[in-house]
Amino acid sequence: MDYDIPINIAGLDLKNPVIVASGILGLSQSIFDRLYKIGAGAIVSKSISLLPREGYRNPTIVSVDNMSYINAVGLANPGAESFSTEISKNKGPLLVSLVGSEKSEFSVIVRKFRDHKILGFELNLSCPHVEKMGMEIGDDLKLVYDIIQSIKKETTKPLFVKVGLGKSDILEVAKVAESAGADGITAINTLRAMKIDIETQCPVLENKIGGLSGSAIKPLGIRCVYELSKSLKIPIIGCGGIMTYSDVVEYMMAGASAIQIGSLIGLKGISSIGKIVMGLRSYLEAGNINDIKEIIGIAHR
Amino acid sequence: MDYDIPINIAGLDLKNPVIVASGILGLSQSIFDRLYKIGAGAIVSKSISLLPREGYRNPTIVSVDNMSYINAVGLANPGAESFSTEISKNKGPLLVSLVGSEKSEFSVIVRKFRDHKILGFELNLSCPHVEKMGMEIGDDLKLVYDIIQSIKKETTKPLFVKVGLGKSDILEVAKVAESAGADGITAINTLRAMKIDIETQCPVLENKIGGLSGSAIKPLGIRCVYELSKSLKIPIIGCGGIMTYSDVVEYMMAGASAIQIGSLIGLKGISSIGKIVMGLRSYLEAGNINDIKEIIGIAHR
Amino acid sequence: MPIDKNLMRLVKIEDVNIETPTVKTIFFKDSLSSVSKPGQFLMVWIPRREELPLSVMISDTKNHAAITIRKNGYGSTSLFNKDIGDRIGIRGPFGNSFSFNKSLKNIIFLGGGTGLVPLVRLLYYIKEYDSKFTFIMGAKTKSELFFTELIYEWAKAKKIDLHIATEDGSLGTKGYPTDILRAFLSVHKDIDMIYTCGPELMMKKVYDIAIINSVRMEASIERYMKCGIGICSSCCINDKLVCVDGTIFNETKIQKLTEFGVSYRNKSGILTKF
Amino acid sequence: MPIDKNLMRLVKIEDVNIETPTVKTIFFKDSLSSVSKPGQFLMVWIPRREELPLSVMISDTKNHAAITIRKNGYGSTSLFNKDIGDRIGIRGPFGNSFSFNKSLKNIIFLGGGTGLVPLVRLLYYIKEYDSKFTFIMGAKTKSELFFTELIYEWAKAKKIDLHIATEDGSLGTKGYPTDILRAFLSVHKDIDMIYTCGPELMMKKVYDIAIINSVRMEASIERYMKCGIGICSSCCINDKLVCVDGTIFNETKIQKLTEFGVSYRNKSGILTKF
Ligand SMILES: Cc1cc2nc3c(=O)[nH]c(=O)nc-3n(C[C@H](O)[C@H](O)[C@H](O)COP(=O)(O)OP(=O)(O)OC[C@H]3O[C@@H](n4cnc5c(N)ncnc54)[C@H](O)[C@@H]3O)c2cc1C
Ligand SMILES: Cc1cc2nc3c(=O)[nH]c(=O)nc-3n(C[C@H](O)[C@H](O)[C@H](O)COP(=O)(O)OP(=O)(O)OC[C@H]3O[C@@H](n4cnc5c(N)ncnc54)[C@H](O)[C@@H]3O)c2cc1C
Numbered sequence A, B: 001m002d003y004d005i006p007i008n009i010a011g012l013d014l015k016n017p018v019i020v021a022s023g024i025l026g027l028s029q030s031i032f033d034r035l036y037k038i039g040a041g042a043i044v045s046k047s048i049s050l051l052p053r054e055g056y057r058n059p060t061i062v063s064v065d066n067m068s069y070i071n072a073v074g075l076a077n078p079g080a081e082s083f084s085t086e087i088s089k090n091k092g093p094l095l096v097s098l099v100g101s102e103k104s105e106f107s108v109i110v111r112k113f114r115d116h117k118i119l120g121f122e123l124n125l126s127c128p129h130v131e132k133m134g135m136e137i138g139d140d141l142k143l144v145y146d147i148i149q150s151i152k153k154e155t156t157k158p159l160f161v162k163v164g165l166g167k168s169d170i171l172e173v174a175k176v177a178e179s180a181g182a183d184g185i186t187a188i189n190t191l192r193a194m195k196i197d198i199e200t201q202c203p204v205l206e207n208k209i210g211g212l213s214g215s216a217i218k219p220l221g222i223r224c225v226y227e228l229s230k231s232l233k234i235p236i237i238g239c240g241g242i243m244t245y246s247d248v249v250e251y252m253m254a255g256a257s258a259i260q261i262g263s264l265i266g267l268k269g270i271s272s273i274g275k276i277v278m279g280l281r282s283y284l285e286a287g288n289i290n291d292i293k294e295i296i297g298i299a300h301r
Numbered sequence C, D: 001m002p003i004d005k006n007l008m009r010l011v012k013i014e015d016v017n018i019e020t021p022t023v024k025t026i027f028f029k030d031s032l033s034s035v036s037k038p039g040q041f042l043m044v045w046i047p048r049r050e051e052l053p054l055s056v057m058i059s060d061t062k063n064h065a066a067i068t069i070r071k072n073g074y075g076s077t078s079l080f081n082k083d084i085g086d087r088i089g090i091r092g093p094f095g096n097s098f099s100f101n102k103s104l105k106n107i108i109f110l111g112g113g114t115g116l117v118p119l120v121r122l123l124y125y126i127k128e129y130d131s132k133f134t135f136i137m138g139a140k141t142k143s144e145l146f147f148t149e150l151i152y153e154w155a156k157a158k159k160i161d162l163h164i165a166t167e168d169g170s171l172g173t174k175g176y177p178t179d180i181l182r183a184f185l186s187v188h189k190d191i192d193m194i195y196t197c198g199p200e201l202m203m204k205k206v207y208d209i210a211i212i213n214s215v216r217m218e219a220s221i222e223r224y225m226k227c228g229i230g231i232c233s234s235c236c237i238n239d240k241l242v243c244v245d246g247t248i249f250n251e252t253k254i255q256k257l258t259e260f261g262v263s264y265r266n267k268s269g270i271l272t273k274f
């Protein structure tokens, strides 16, 4: 099948705007190759830290009603060195997600991928369940600025900055990211959440608190994309609760130039990526929309 | 029927911990009387401003999948003068919710209820869809402190401060509220959210952005109550997405001393209040729990 | 999965009927609305403009329903200006409905303006029954009357007594429909039920007349509505929520509604005299 | 509404069977698990401790299922220490299942340790069929063998050949179950299928033997699992996700799994040699 809905975002040409979100099947080159084949426009890797991380003990993911999950994987990842070996032969449209706890780590990580055929990077400023990583860094605006500059110094490839709804103002963080040189914003990450089992009277996740993803967060993601696209010049990748092609359309109308899917793959399987793309194509055909760009931000009119 | 599950919170004796949230059937004394009769442990009024507000044009409320709503009523309310007449004969357990855009307004509003038989007040710091009210005020910590002090100066009745997930750190806001003399915290209010209709390519709500309530936000509310109860001494009223008695139990295990329900009433009708109370009673009886206090915060152990 | 009536559905306007220069009936396909009970209403979204509560009108086409709108202010005019092919959003049907059973042998309908809509839907449902129907219709003037032809059409198959009152006497009796009702009841002592919908002060009169004559009655009450689902209390009358406890109330219930015909809540929720 | 298998269900342990000093079968009521297909697994939550993927074991009671746990590290020991009346959480069943149809007339089961669980569930499902069953079981030593009585019990009603291999020769043949398989296949040329589950290096040998003898086979592969629903990729083997594409793979699929019997992903996702 042909999954073509060509788009250009931050200078990158993608075959379609449907991107696999970070942390979703994000560890193995063989899986990446499979994801390209079945329709993904691009893939974001699991967030990679300088050193390997085992993450939290299970349970690391729990379903809540209504097609949503709370996860606290704890940023388990093979570390920059090992992951650069993993993807050394990559030819597909891969973005490497970066996470760290100190400014100095980021340039070291980015350098490991200097000779790789990848599209670019996504900076994870918004992991809600690992202390001193992600979210906590994202709350320090000066640090955000410095990290982005240090990454941009190491690479000419586009850098997307992933923001979330945490302790600080998402608009402010995104504006700082833009001014520091970010090429795009990804919004949103999961939100700090919790599930307590009332029979055993304890939180289900080993880490107690995790990040809420899936259907529940879609209205929040739509709102963030809408507000971000009002005040930013750089493009936005929408993420959060996308379950159908019409959710993709809603995000794009709110102002997203591309979108990412995550939880859907747990609910409907890996083939749901291709189904979303084909659904989107039919939608465009039925509406006589020649270029998907036409609908980006149309809800602002 | 007898809806007794006695609790004491911030010095108040309530017949049970199930409170009707602000903005839900919160305008009419006749309705309040009906709500007491069918089981409500207490009722919070619609947020009352100094002057009457007509609120936004319709649509002011839209359903999203999964038992959730986005609303932008725009704090329509009769204003302090008219509302103090409305409830002048009140004898039931009523908390008056306060909202304003300037510090000076709050003491004026509170004074209007000086001679009323009401339980106390709830300060709405977290309305997510009205500019310069609620949320925006809640983001200014100094202002939060001053407003609380100005209210406490006018009344000896307990003051609950309602916080939400906005642009600032909910824990920080709550701590400031506590230090300023708040007697309890209500968490959480709705979250800024949006729904775009893809056929007509425009936001559904007249105000475009509204507040997300219902099932979708329960895991966020549980997390907030859990975290708040770890770091505060004053009691917490849990709110957000409560649909069954087991959700009440989950909130209480997370650390809530009482709870509020909102969206449920839209989904299941006014009689759902009594059903929740009776469900909770059966749960306590089945578990041989003599005092509901025993389960408060039990998930922290 | 059954459709959740609370989720808004976009429908395309498939047909339009001009009833008067200011009243239009709009037809669309929607299976939930098509089976709504007489007296129920929809929340109708006019994209980028307003959302209004409107009674469900009948359609002869399967799975179709209609609404009848009188052009008035911002929202109603926006809707009135819509045409075939345009899209509107609907949620519902909401509210209770007129009660009816076959033991009611002698029935009066009394309405005016768009208050006729739920009465017409009710009559449509029960017109084949073996009962006597009297329809009393009021309007300011002849040109503002509508649905009369529909009723004449039905009356071909089955006797329906149609009485018309216009304030200027341009058609039918000069005066108010309640005048006709009062006169009618002084002659006919065997009335089982009066169904009424229209301006509240008119319905108040109907209630008073019904009480004096010991006749049962049901009225559809209007209040300002935001949510339509019993959560915002903007529609309250005494301790009742018109959107879920109503819109139909019978004489026993109305007796306890001290605000009926006296006061209503304005958009801020302030109790205001009529 | 049907139960969503992804939502965790709390179940009470209703019965326990001590299989060996370190292996226990735990019975509980759960209708979804009770109808899980042979080879499927559950994610089992030990409150406040761990969550582990475990194959579904059989129960003779309607609407009931079981799991068989070998005491090993933190999580498995916590589960092993649970007793009747305790509560555990389960979600699932997940994964695919062994294929079976009645045309398979001559079938070998080969497993060891808790790898026996899915094989026993499979045999339970198909034991009434008109096929020849050979069960080859391996263990370090006699005291570590379990489920033998269960199979002897079934063998009363229907012929099942049970072959046992222990590494120390304390029961059955001395050596590995794969030695028995090799010998068996050199004599029996009409085998239609080998089902295997157990240590990966053992299953690798089964695969090699099956290929040499041109016999079809299916193996249940284990990998480190977090989500169980195909989202985290911790369980991947080449481009397959064991939790959703597996756990059962046949010889055609295994041929493409260059990591099979060679390497696995550790908890950080680093590819590691066995
Ligand atoms: C249950 C119910 C059924 C109705 N059925 C019909 C019908 O079949 N046909 C019809 O033409 N009209 C019907 N109405 C009235 C209709 O909802 C509008 O009130 C009317 O069309 C005026 O709208 P507008 O935009 O011109 O009002 P505006 O000019 O904005 O306001 C004029 C007045 O209209 C009323 N109004 C406006 N918005 C609302 C609202 N959301 N809820 C209640 N009243 C409102 C108020 O009294 C207001 O003062 C019904 C009302 C209710 C409550
Ligand atoms: C599909 C499947 C079915 C299984 N069925 C059974 C069964 O029926 N009975 C049984 O006793 N065991 C079964 N296991 C193995 C079981 O999940 C545990 O791996 C084993 O019990 C060891 O747990 P532990 O707590 O002692 O591990 P630890 O001491 O924490 O770790 C020891 C090793 O156990 C393995 N392990 C630990 N956690 C997991 C995990 N989440 N996913 C996969 N492997 C893990 C790893 O290889 C790890 O290195 C199955 C595994 C899988 C993948």
Ligand SMILES: Cc1cc2nc3c(=O)[nH]c(=O)nc-3n(C[C@H](O)[C@H](O)[C@H](O)COP(=O)(O)O)c2cc1C
Pocket: A021, A022, A023, A024, A046, A047, A061, A069, A071, A073, A075, A097, A124, A127, A162, A188, A189, A190, A213, A214, A215, A217, A239, A240, A241, A242, A260, A261, A262, A263, A264, D231, D232
């Ligand atoms: C299991 C799981 C792991 C995730 N890991 C990461 C991660 O490592 N880095 C990151 O930026 N986001 C991570 N996310 C967040 C997703 O990329 C995405 O932002 C979020 O799930 C919202 O999208 P969805 O609603 O489509 O799932 C993870 C999400 C899930 C469910």
Ligand SMILES: Cc1cc2nc3c(=O)[nH]c(=O)nc-3n(C[C@H](O)[C@H](O)[C@H](O)COP(=O)(O)O)c2cc1C
Pocket: B021, B022, B023, B024, B046, B047, B061, B069, B071, B073, B075, B097, B124, B127, B162, B188, B189, B190, B213, B214, B215, B217, B239, B240, B241, B242, B260, B261, B262, B263, B264, C231, C232
């Ligand atoms: C229609 C509507 C109006 C509301 N109005 C107010 C309000 O005036 N003041 C306030 O503090 N909260 C208001 N809220 C928020 C609720 O009090 C409550 O915090 C929120 O709905 C979450 O609870 P729920 O999920 O049970 O609905 C409103 C909510 C809804 C749905």
Ligand code: FES
Pocket: C224, C225, C226, C227, C228, C229, C230, C231, C232, C233, C234, C235, C236, C241, C242, C243, C244
């Ligand atoms: S319209 Fe909101 S309660 Fe009736």
Ligand code: FES
Pocket: D224, D225, D226, D227, D228, D229, D230, D231, D232, D233, D234, D235, D236, D241, D242, D243, D244
């Ligand atoms: S266990 Fe997560 S993908 Fe298989």
